[in-house]
Amino acid sequence: MAVSHYDYIIIGAGAAGLMLADVMATDSFFKDKTILILDKDTKKTNDRTWCFWEKGEGQFDSIVHKTWKHIYFAGKKFSKRFKIDPYTYKMVRGIDFYNSLLEDIQKHPGIIFKQAHVANVKDNGQLVTVTTKEKSYTGNQVFNSLFSYDMATHQTKYPVLQQHFVGWFVKTPKPIFDVDQATYMDFSIAQKGNTRFMYVLPTSANEALVEYTLFSEHTLAKEEYKTALEDYLINDLGCADYEITETEMGSIPMTAYDFREHHTKNMRYIGTAGGWAKPSTGYTFKSTAKKTPKLVAHIKSGKPLNSLSYKNKFWYYDLLFIDVLYANNAKGYTVFEKLFKNRKPQQVFKFLDEETSFAEDIGNMMGSPIAPFTKALFRRFF
Numbered sequence: 001m002a003v004s005h006y007d008y009i010i011i012g013a014g015a016a017g018l019m020l021a022d023v024m025a026t027d028s029f030f031k032d033k034t035i036l037i038l039d040k041d042t043k044k045t046n047d048r049t050w051c052f053w054e055k056g057e058g059q060f061d062s063i064v065h066k067t068w069k070h071i072y073f074a075g076k077k078f079s080k081r082f083k084i085d086p087y088t089y090k091m092v093r094g095i096d097f098y099n100s101l102l103e104d105i106q107k108h109p110g111i112i113f114k115q116a117h118v119a120n121v122k123d124n125g126q127l128v129t130v131t132t133k134e135k136s137y138t139g140n141q142v143f144n145s146l147f148s149y150d151m152a153t154h155q156t157k158y159p160v161l162q163q164h165f166v167g168w169f170v171k172t173p174k175p176i177f178d179v180d181q182a183t184y185m186d187f188s189i190a191q192k193g194n195t196r197f198m199y200v201l202p203t204s205a206n207e208a209l210v211e212y213t214l215f216s217e218h219t220l221a222k223e224e225y226k227t228a229l230e231d232y233l234i235n236d237l238g239c240a241d242y243e244i245t246e247t248e249m250g251s252i253p254m255t256a257y258d259f260r261e262h263h264t265k266n267m268r269y270i271g272t273a274g275g276w277a278k279p280s281t282g283y284t285f286k287s288t289a290k291k292t293p294k295l296v297a298h299i300k301s302g303k304p305l306n307s308l309s310y311k312n313k314f315w316y317y318d319l320l321f322i323d324v325l326y327a328n329n330a331k332g333y334t335v336f337e338k339l340f341k342n343r344k345p346q347q348v349f350k351f352l353d354e355e356t357s358f359a360e361d362i363g364n365m366m367g368s369p370i371a372p373f374t375k376a377l378f379r380r381f382f
């Protein structure tokens, strides 16, 4: 089998792979380097939409599809529409991201994108060999975004929940959606022993992505997501007449397990596979955008790839949060309800962005139910 050699190989042209290639492409350190990107897909389909909040302008604004200035939160006893200024909630469509980044990246003469199914990756301490069905490649360093749940579930120290969801893009004959408001979490629906909510992203008065989302250990039978979405559209949104134009589904790991043992000197997992999904929320897109420049600085430092650690005080908060959610899955909604009742969404966003001071963290903790967190703290440390 023929082997080709590259300075760097990026496995997966998804969010993490393309953001990494994009940062490398614009950094003069990589001007004369060869970089191979491998993906089993052509990346020509709109396979997901990413949403995130940010203050003011951001690096993806040229491909942002829709923005909202208000969010709506509903618990069982409390609901409110919030103005989120100076934050904006933004949506980027997968296809726009893939098209835009692949076009930019391929202007770099040393970067090549190939469609290939990666079957094996091996670091021999000097070089990393990446084997596909057709060919093997070697790289001085490899960045791997191939995720599988067994990377995290082989251990029991850190519980692994899933943020799993099915979303329908619906079109309604009547205008029923508030186009300036994203329903961030609607917990008014039946919880059925888990943490379950609806997420609604209107793109016009009669078009929206409506997503049935759970934070729980196991996924549901397909029919259950369908029944819940139908029920919500008819009984909560008062819309019996709608057309489903597209669907999306996914499962994002929610765990404080940090994936560290999988990295080697010359091979680093990135994106979801690198533990970049924020454990307490599943938000990965902005977290990836923030972590990528730090990884690039580490690559330039010449240090072993497995010596980079992203751990900070927020990891401990996430750890306790997942412990609480795992132990009290049916009551998860109470944590969010209390938080949104007692704290402004701006404070919640800042905390989830890992930008708060210790004093602000205490404020957020006081705004959440104290008893389950204290119990989790004792269970974890004593």
Ligand SMILES: Cc1cc2nc3c(=O)[nH]c(=O)nc-3n(C[C@H](O)[C@H](O)[C@H](O)COP(=O)(O)OP(=O)(O)OC[C@H]3O[C@@H](n4cnc5c(N)ncnc54)[C@H](O)[C@@H]3O)c2cc1C
Binding pocket: 011, 012, 013, 014, 015, 016, 017, 038, 039, 040, 041, 047, 048, 049, 050, 051, 052, 116, 117, 118, 119, 145, 146, 248, 249, 250, 251, 252, 270, 271, 272, 273, 282, 283, 284, 285, 286
């Ligand atoms: C439907 C959906 C909606 C989401 N919405 C949000 C959101 O709103 N906000 C947010 O922050 N996060 C969201 N996420 C979570 C997270 O941001 C995404 O999953 C994100 O794409 C993760 O980036 P990644 O690079 O780790 O993985 P991916 O983007 O999935 O990239 C992995 C790549 O590897 C390729 N690949 C897989 N196997 C092989 C193989 N054997 N050989 C070669 N290539 C292979 C895949 O084709 C893919 O392109 C969502 C996830 C999904 C699934």
